[in-house]
Amino acid sequence: xxxxxxxxxxxxxxxxxxxxxxLKPIPxxxxxxxxxxxxxxxxxxxxxxVEIDGDIKVVGQAKNGREAVQLTLKLQPDVVIMDxxxxxxxxxxxxxxxxxxxxxxxxLILSSHPDPEYIEQAMLYGASGYLIKQSSAPFIAxxxxxxxxxxxxxxxxxxxxxxxxxxxxxxxxxxxKKKVLRPPLSGNNLKN
Numbered sequence: 001x002x003x004x005x006x007x008x009x010x011x012x013x014x015x016x017x018x019x020x021x022x023l024k025p026i027p028x029x030x031x032x033x034x035x036x037x038x039x040x041x042x043x044x045x046x047x048x049x050v051e052i053d054g055d056i057k058v059v060g061q062a063k064n065g066r067e068a069v070q071l072t073l074k075l076q077p078d079v080v081i082m083d084x085x086x087x088x089x090x091x092x093x094x095x096x097x098x099x100x101x102x103x104x105x106x107x108l109i110l111s112s113h114p115d116p117e118y119i120e121q122a123m124l125y126g127a128s129g130y131l132i133k134q135s136s137a138p139f140i141a142x143x144x145x146x147x148x149x150x151x152x153x154x155x156x157x158x159x160x161x162x163x164x165x166x167x168x169x170x171x172x173x174x175x176x177k178k179k180v181l182r183p184p185l186s187g188n189n190l191k192n
Contacts, residue, residue, distance in 0.1 A: 007061065014108045017045070020122065029055070029080060029147065030055060030056065030057045031055060031056045031078050031144060031148055032057055032059045032076075032077040032078045032079075033050060033056055033057065033058050033059065033076070033077055033078065033079050033080070033081060033144060034058070034059060034060045034061070034062065034068065034071055034072055034077040034079075034081070035047060035050075035058055035060070035061045035062070035078045035080075035081050036061075036062040036064075036065065036067075036068035036080055036081065036082045036083060036086065036091065036094065037061075037062075037081070037083045037086070037110075038063050038064060038083060038085070038086045039045070039085045039089060040063070042066045043061050043063075046081065046110075046140070047061070049137060049140060049141070049146055050081070050140055050141055050144060052141070053067060055139040055145075056141060056144055056145075058073055059075050059077055060075045060077065061084075063087075063094060064086050064087045064088040064089065065086045065087075065088055065089030065090055065091055065094035066088040066089045066094070067088075068080060068082065068089075068091075068094045068098070069088075069089065069094050069097045069098055069101070072101070072102050073101060073102060074104055074179055076102060076104075076105065077105060077107065078104075078148055079105070079106045079107070079108055079144050079147060079148055080095075080098060080105055080106070080107045080108070081108050081110050081140070081144070082094060082095055082107050082108065082109050082110065082127070083097075083109075083110060083111055084109060084111040084118055085111070085112075085113065085124075086112055091109065091111070092118070092121050092123075092125055094123060095107045095109070095122060095125045095126060095127050096125040099125060099126030099127075106128040106148060107126065107128060108127065108128055108129045108130075108131065108144065108147050108153065109122045109127050109129065109130040109131065110131045111130070111131075111133060112131065112132065112134065112142070113156075114132050114158065118182075119132075119158060128144070128147035128151075128152055128153070129143055129147050129152050129153035129154055130152070130154050130155065130158055131143055131154070131155045131158075132155040132158065139153075139155070
């Protein structure tokens, strides 16, 4: 039989090792982000918001589209959060230039413009997602992580609109297929 004192010492040692393992920081791969927004106060708030979990680091901030393109080339961030309405070069034009010159960088549009034409153009220029400023604060960090994985990310209202439009296109295409595959009804094809 073992002495009780020795067992308690072993248990205390194991508990201390577990406590140290919990306190030891786990290495985290940081996602580098460039913020492109012309309003300084909004940029500050956005920086705090995206960095709160610790796995995202804002490596640069641009106050206009031209500066966003230049900083992307210099810093090579993983993700650029891009506003559309910016001076010198708007966010859509800047997105196109960033995707052309730095294809590994993902661009996530963060705008107050839910206009379908803006969304369509952003996607055509290579943006990986589109968020509406008014409704997306809790989702920005998740959106950054998702677009970095090669996925797309949209605000809920935009996602619903895109889904509804896709459904309409699908239904129209299916109806067209049925019309083409079915022989037209005529007097000669009917049997009494």
